[in-house]
Amino acid sequence: MGLGPLSALIADEGISEIMVNHYNSIFIERQGKLLPTDIRFRSEEELLQVIERIVLPLGRRIDSAQPMVDARLPDGSRVNAVIAPLALRGACLTIRKFARKTIDFDDLTRLNAITDSAKAYLQEMVRIRKNILIVGGTGTGKTTLLNLLASEVPENQRIITIEDAAELKLRHVNLIALEARPANAEGRGQVTIRELLINALRMRPDRIVVGECRGAEALDMLQAMNTGHEGSLSTLHANSPREALQRLEVMVMLAGFELPLTAVRQQIASAIQVIVQIARLSDGRRVIKAISEVVGLESIAYQITPLFEWRDSQLCCTGMGSEWGQHNGH
Structure with missing residues (x-):
């Protein structure tokens, strides 16, 4: 998918949610607890490119006319993105990861x-x-x-x-x-x-x-x-x-x-x-x-x-x- 700095977080099965508050502020949820990470995007532009890469194959779009989108990664993970002007500090992205193992x-x-x-x-x-x-x-x-x-x-x-x-x-x-x-x-x-x-x-x-x-x-x-x-x-x-x-x-x-x-x-x-x-x-x-x-x-x-x-x-x-x-x- 080419998710840039998020690729390692997507691959980590212990992480259930990825929250990008800002291009240089990324939090994760692990075992029900929120934790900061030291992973960063280089710029707002890089974060916007990753968001585009997620939504375009699904026939969705995100721009100033439609600054909010729900989408899904190929593995079923749920994605929500909001960009300016709605997001005041810059684009933000939330990924609720799809659990590989089904709980019984x-x-x-x-x-x-x-x-x-x-x-x-x-x-x-x-x-x-x-x-x-x-x-x-x-x-x-x-x-x-x-x-x-x-x-x-x-x-x-x-x-x-x-x-x-x-x-x-x-x-x-x-x-x-x-x-x-x-x-x-x-x-x-x-x-x-x-x-x-x-x-x-x-x-x-x-x-x-x-x-x-x-x-x-x-x-x-x-x-x-x-x-x-x-x-x-x-x-x-x-x-x-x-x-x-x-x-x-x-x-x-x-x-x-x-x-x-x-x-x-x-x-x-x-x-x-x-x-x-x-x-x-x-x-x-x-x-x-x-x-x-x-x-x-x-x-x-x-x-x-x-x-x-x-x-x-x-x-x-x-x-x-x-x-x-x-x-x-x-």
């Missing part, structure tokens, strides 16, 4: 990120086709967990994945992967997640996996979950199960329909059954912080049952029984 449940157990009973519960929820929402902050590993859960889907079911920038890597025999497309230089050709989701419903999916729910597509996703596409999965930026449901409400409102709040909450409460919250600890470890079930509405408040919670540096059973599974708190 055994790895999570070994890292104390999940317990055996929580693992068994989640595997059962995928098997019996409950709709699962994975929530957490940026860089907490939502996509990794989404991959893991989607890998548990039986091979005789058809999965359609829909993403903004393709990151999921499912090894599934009956799989269609769709990726949204930004507008071209003339402002045409954009295909949104929402359009892909509406189209996916015509493709006879058993399960729909939306890489990340961010906007008006939330309404279409909830309707799909409510109309025979049980066992669908998605992720969302939120720091608690309740906050995730509130964010979904806001996204449904963004769809522009004048729906009463009660109707919105009924849609959400009947569509989302399990919420898995993940977080990054101060030592850089990513762990499952909570697993909860959404069991319905009482008056207009969500009824949420916490089955697993993070206590004393570990994920513990709360002792409350599951509405659907064999899980009974042991």
Whole structure:
């Protein structure tokens, strides 16, 4: 690719993220911790050349008229670049590297990120086709967990994945992967997640996996979950199960329909059954912080049952029984 000074960082498998704040300031993330590097570009021009080299083969462009771009390296790593005039100190570049090794449940157990009973519960929820929402902050590993859960889907079911920038890597025999497309230089050709989701419903999916729910597509996703596409999965930026449901409400409102709040909450409460919250600890470890079930509405408040919670540096059973599974708190 000719990524100049970044080539060594790209090749280092221990690095998960590369952050170029400025041509002479580059940080990396290693094992969940941010570290400065002594690697530099010679000039702003050299950094801009590298950014051009990444985006041009993908048919994207970056210039003063379009100073922000999302792209992907050939290995699947995700790239975001912003240049002047938006970036005040000069061009900046962020590369979220594509993990070569796929993480499995055994790895999570070994890292104390999940317990055996929580693992068994989640595997059962995928098997019996409950709709699962994975929530957490940026860089907490939502996509990794989404991959893991989607890998548990039986091979005789058809999965359609829909993403903004393709990151999921499912090894599934009956799989269609769709990726949204930004507008071209003339402002045409954009295909949104929402359009892909509406189209996916015509493709006879058993399960729909939306890489990340961010906007008006939330309404279409909830309707799909409510109309025979049980066992669908998605992720969302939120720091608690309740906050995730509130964010979904806001996204449904963004769809522009004048729906009463009660109707919105009924849609959400009947569509989302399990919420898995993940977080990054101060030592850089990513762990499952909570697993909860959404069991319905009482008056207009969500009824949420916490089955697993993070206590004393570990994920513990709360002792409350599951509405659907064999899980009974042991």
